[in-house]
Amino acid sequence: MRLPQFDYHAPETLEKALKLKGELGAAAPILAGGTDLIVNLRHRLLSPAVVISLKNINEIRGIEIKPDALVIRAGTSLAETAGNAAVREHLPILIRAIESLGATGIQHYRGTIGGNLCLTPRCLFYNQSHFWRTGKGICRRTGGPECLALEGSVSCQSVCSGDTVPVFVALSAQLTIAGLGGTRTVPAAKFYTGKGESPFNMAPEEILTEIRVPIPWGPLSWSYQRISIRSAVDFPLINAACTAILDKETIGSFRLVVSAAGPAPVILREAETAFRGKKPEPEMVRMAGEMGMKAVEGISVENASASKAYRVKMAGVVARRAVLEALKLS
Amino acid sequence: MKKQMLSMTVNGDEVDLAVVPHATLLEVLRLDLGLLGVKEGCSEGVCGACTVLMNGDPIRACLTPALEADGTEILTIEGMASGGKLHPVQQAFVQGGAIQCGFCTPGMILSTKSLLDRNPRPTDEEIKTALAGNFCRCTGYAKILHAVRVAAEGGSANVGVNRKE
Numbered sequence A: 001m002r003l004p005q006f007d008y009h010a011p012e013t014l015e016k017a018l019k020l021k022g023e024l025g026a027a028a029p030i031l032a033g034g035t036d037l038i039v040n041l042r043h044r045l046l047s048p049a050v051v052i053s054l055k056n057i058n059e060i061r062g063i064e065i066k067p068d069a070l071v072i073r074a075g076t077s078l079a080e081t082a083g084n085a086a087v088r089e090h091l092p093i094l095i096r097a098i099e100s101l102g103a104t105g106i107q108h109y110r111g112t113i114g115g116n117l118c119l120t121p122r123c124l125f126y127n128q129s130h131f132w133r134t135g136k137g138i139c140r141r142t143g144g145p146e147c148l149a150l151e152g153s154v155s156c157q158s159v160c161s162g163d164t165v166p167v168f169v170a171l172s173a174q175l176t177i178a179g180l181g182g183t184r185t186v187p188a189a190k191f192y193t194g195k196g197e198s199p200f201n202m203a204p205e206e207i208l209t210e211i212r213v214p215i216p217w218g219p220l221s222w223s224y225q226r227i228s229i230r231s232a233v234d235f236p237l238i239n240a241a242c243t244a245i246l247d248k249e250t251i252g253s254f255r256l257v258v259s260a261a262g263p264a265p266v267i268l269r270e271a272e273t274a275f276r277g278k279k280p281e282p283e284m285v286r287m288a289g290e291m292g293m294k295a296v297e298g299i300s301v302e303n304a305s306a307s308k309a310y311r312v313k314m315a316g317v318v319a320r321r322a323v324l325e326a327l328k329l330s
Numbered sequence B: 001m002k003k004q005m006l007s008m009t010v011n012g013d014e015v016d017l018a019v020v021p022h023a024t025l026l027e028v029l030r031l032d033l034g035l036l037g038v039k040e041g042c043s044e045g046v047c048g049a050c051t052v053l054m055n056g057d058p059i060r061a062c063l064t065p066a067l068e069a070d071g072t073e074i075l076t077i078e079g080m081a082s083g084g085k086l087h088p089v090q091q092a093f094v095q096g097g098a099i100q101c102g103f104c105t106p107g108m109i110l111s112t113k114s115l116l117d118r119n120p121r122p123t124d125e126e127i128k129t130a131l132a133g134n135f136c137r138c139t140g141y142a143k144i145l146h147a148v149r150v151a152a153e154g155g156s157a158n159v160g161v162n163r164k165e
Helices: A014-027 A037-042 A078-083 A085-090 A092-100 A104-108 A113-117 A130-136 A164-170 A269-275 A282-299 A308-326 B025-032 B088-095 B105-118 B124-131 B142-152
Strands: A007-009 A050-053 A063-065 A069-073 A174-179 A182-187 A207-214 A220-227 A238-247 A250-259 B004-010 B013-019 B051-054 B057-060 B073-075
Touching (some): A014 A050, A014 A207, A069 A085, A078 A104, A078 A113, A085 A092, A104 B057, A113 A207, A164 A238, A220 A308, A238 A308, A250 A269, A250 A282, A250 A308, B013 B025, B057 B105, B088 B105, B124 B142
Parallel strands (some): A007 A050
Antiparallel strands (some): A063 A069, A069 A207, A174 A207, A220 A238, A238 A250, B051 B057, B051 B073
C-alpha cells in the first residue's frame, strides 16, 4: 500500500533543517535511513505533513577522532561506522552491536547511528498495520483510550530496541542535540526518559547531531549480548552491554547496561559499586544475573514477541554472559 | 500534491522523472520505469525481495522514498546481464538450481553481487550474513548458498550441485 502523503525537503545545511524543525516540530520527522520511519508511515502510525531528509546535509555525517574522544555524527551510516579504523581500534563493542543489528541489506547502508539511538520504541500492539490496529484497538500512544500492553497504565511501556543504545550508555557517550538556539549536550544515559510516549530528552524542534564517545583510558574489556528469535533481522528481545577497564587485574572501571526491556536502558549501578576495585571472580557473574533479572522484572511488560517471564529470565542470561565475556571469566 | 524532479541513473541510463514526494523507489522503478524485477514482498523491508543496489550498496526499495535516490546510481536485476550474456552470479544461480519460483531471486542476486564486489572470497559465514536479509520460501537456501560459493570461485560453466551433498 502507498505511503501517506507528505512533502519532502532535503535541505543542504543543518541550519535550514533546524529552521524547518523550528516551524513544524513533530509534524516534520527526520528521515535518515528511513528503515524505521518509513515502516511506521506505512502502518499509519504517524501522518506528518513534511519529512526532512538528511541526504544533502554533509555536516551530519562522518567520524572525527579527537585526542580524547571519537565523535560520530548522527547521520553516519551503520556500515561506515563499523568500517571505521578508529572505531575498530577503540570501540570494538560498537562494531559487535552493529553487526548484530538487523540485516546487511536492511539497515547497514541506509541506517544511521542517530537513527538507531532514536529508534521509535516498539510494542507488539503498536508496530502493526493500520488494519491490524483497527481490529485490536488503537493504543494509548496513538490516541486510543488505554495502553493495550499494560492495563490501566497511564504511560507507554514500549521497548527501547536499538542495539547500539546500551553500548553508548556503557561507553558513557555524550549526545549533542541541536536546536535553533544552539546546541546542548546530554549523557546517553540521560537521553531516554523512560516514557514510551515521549521517549527522548529531545524537543520536537531539535535534532540529534553528534555522539561523542570518550576514548577508554585503558585497554577496553567488553561484551555485547543480545537474545533474539532469529540470528538476523529481528529486534532484540533483551540485550546487554558491559564495558570494563582492568588495571593490573583489578576492575578499574565497570559498567553493565541492560536494554530492550522497557522504554529506557537500565544501568546496573549495583554491579558498578560492587565490582569496582575488586579482582574479577566467578561470583560476579551470578550477581550480575540476579541484578539484571531484578531490574527487568520491574520495567518490562507483555509487549514483545516473547513473554515477560522469558525476557526477565534472558535478562539474567545476557547480564551473566556479558560479565563472563567482559571480565574474561570463562 | 506537488511533484518534485528526480534525476538518477538506473542500470546505466539517465532517468529524469517528476514524482510525488511520498512515492517509494519501489513504486517508481516498477510503475514508472517498468522494471518489474524489483518485487514487493512485504512492504516492510524485512523480506529482501525489493533489494536494489544504490551506489553499489544493497538497500530496500520499499523503504526508500524515491527522491532519496536523486543523484544516485541504481542497479536492478534488469541491469545485471550485459551484451546478451548473463552476469556470472546469474549464471551460477541458473546452473546451480538455485531458482524455484524466482521471486526472491533478483534480491538474492543483487545482494550477492554487492557482497562479491566488496569481498571476492567470502567465507560461508560471511555469505550467510550478507544474505540474511533475503528470504526464500521455496529452496531452503542450500542451492542459493552453493551458487554464491560457485560465483565467488569464479565458476560459471559446468556447475552442478552434487545431489548427494
